[in-house]
Amino acid sequence: xxxxxxxxxxxxxxxxxxxxxxxxxxxxxxxxxxxxxxxxxxxxxxxxxxxxxxxxxxxxxxxxxxxxxxxxxxxxxxxxxxxxxxxxxxxxxxxxxxxxxxxxxxxxxxxxxxxxxxxxxxxxxxxxxxxxxxxxxxxxxxxxx
Amino acid sequence: xxxxxxxxxxxxxxxxxxxxxxxxxxxxxxxxxxxxxxxxxxxxxxxxxxxxxxxxxxxxxxxxxxxxxxxxxxxxxxxxxxxxxxxxxxxxxxxxxxxxxxxxxxxxxxxxxxxxxxxxxxxxxxxxxxxxxxxxxxxxxxxxxxxxxxxxxxxxxxxxxx
Numbered sequence: 001x002x003x004x005x006x007x008x009x010x011x012x013x014x015x016x017x018x019x020x021x022x023x024x025x026x027x028x029x030x031x032x033x034x035x036x037x038x039x040x041x042x043x044x045x046x047x048x049x050x051x052x053x054x055x056x057x058x059x060x061x062x063x064x065x066x067x068x069x070x071x072x073x074x075x076x077x078x079x080x081x082x083x084x085x086x087x088x089x090x091x092x093x094x095x096x097x098x099x100x101x102x103x104x105x106x107x108x109x110x111x112x113x114x115x116x117x118x119x120x121x122x123x124x125x126x127x128x129x130x131x132x133x134x135x136x137x138x139x140x141x142x143x144x145x
Numbered sequence: 146x147x148x149x150x151x152x153x154x155x156x157x158x159x160x161x162x163x164x165x166x167x168x169x170x171x172x173x174x175x176x177x178x179x180x181x182x183x184x185x186x187x188x189x190x191x192x193x194x195x196x197x198x199x200x201x202x203x204x205x206x207x208x209x210x211x212x213x214x215x216x217x218x219x220x221x222x223x224x225x226x227x228x229x230x231x232x233x234x235x236x237x238x239x240x241x242x243x244x245x246x247x248x249x250x251x252x253x254x255x256x257x258x259x260x261x262x263x264x265x266x267x268x269x270x271x272x273x274x275x276x277x278x279x280x281x282x283x284x285x286x287x288x289x290x291x292x293x294x295x296x297x298x299x300x301x302x303x304x305x306x307x
Contacts (some may be wrong), residue, residue: 001156004156004160005159005163007160008160008161008163008164008167009163009164009167010167011164011167012163012164012165012166012167012168012170012171013167013168013170013171013173015164015168015171016167016168016169016171016172016174016175017171017172017174017175019168019171019172019175020172020173020174020175020179021179021281021298023172023176024176024177024179024180024183025179025183027176027180028179028183028184029183031207032183034206034207035206035207035304036203037200037205038203038206038207038209038210039202039203039207041206041210042206042209042210042244043202043244046243046244046247048286049162049247050243050247050283053280053286053287054283054284054285054286054287055284055286057284058284059245059284060279062243063185065240065241065270069199069202072191072195072198072199073199075190076187076188076190076191076199090264094233098203098206104252113156133248136169142169
């Protein structure tokens with residue numbers, strides 16, 4: 001009788017471990033992808049809204065937070081979506097610095113935007129004006145959503 | 146006794162009970178271990194502080210997105226979302242609080258619009274005030290009645306509420 005119970009326990013544990021491992025692997029992949037997508041979507045949308053409606057200080061802090069989160073996500077799993085959003089985020093930051101008349105900071109932010117854009121478009125360099133227009137186009141799309 | 150009369154059935158039932166219990170135990174332990182291991186692998190390129198912060202931000206954003214998915218254009222649903230978001234906000238990192246405040250402001254503006262349409266002008270005025278206060282706290286410059294109405298209408302028309 002004891003042997004039967006021990007065998008049942010061992011088989012049960014093994015089945016549980018295999019089943020749990022499979023579930024956790026699938027679940028954690030879905031969780032990672034869901035977490036990263038929401039972090040990108042939430043921080044990017046929020047900073048774009050703040051850029052359009054809030055004062056410079058609040059808009060700037062939203063963009064800095066977005067840039068921080070996106071850079072961490074890009075370090076974990078490099079992805080075109082993060083790099084595009086980073087380029088957009090830095091362009092917005094540059095425009096805010098321009099409104100605040102901090103030309104050096106604006107120049108540095110536009111440079112960063114160019115660097116992130118250039119990672120996926122080697123040889124193409126956007127001008128400051130093109131980046132401003134890009135931000136405007138994105139805001140128009142967001143406004144219609 | 147039944148166990149004496151049907152020894153094989155009793156043995157089988159006990160064995161099955163032990164098997165089920167151990168399966169559950171193995172399942173719980175292995176999901177926990179594998180999940181933690183996967184999290185460590187995922188965040189391995191970051192230092193501990195950044196990894197922890199990103200984990201908290203990611204979880205709060207995921208909860209926020211899932212909550213936003215369930216909003217319907219009814220006062221009960223919008224009110225439920227406000228309460229649910231308040232709970233998530235409490236455990237979210239402070240740098241994300243403005244994100245939750247903006248969502249709550251949109252929800253209050255939507256409530257005000259729905260109440261206005263239903264003829265409850267008192268309730269609408271109260272919720273409009275709450276929306277305006279929240280928007281002001283996150284730096285919004287135009288919190289006039291017209292701006293709030295536009296915001297509410299856009300949210301009510303939009304299928305994606307984020």
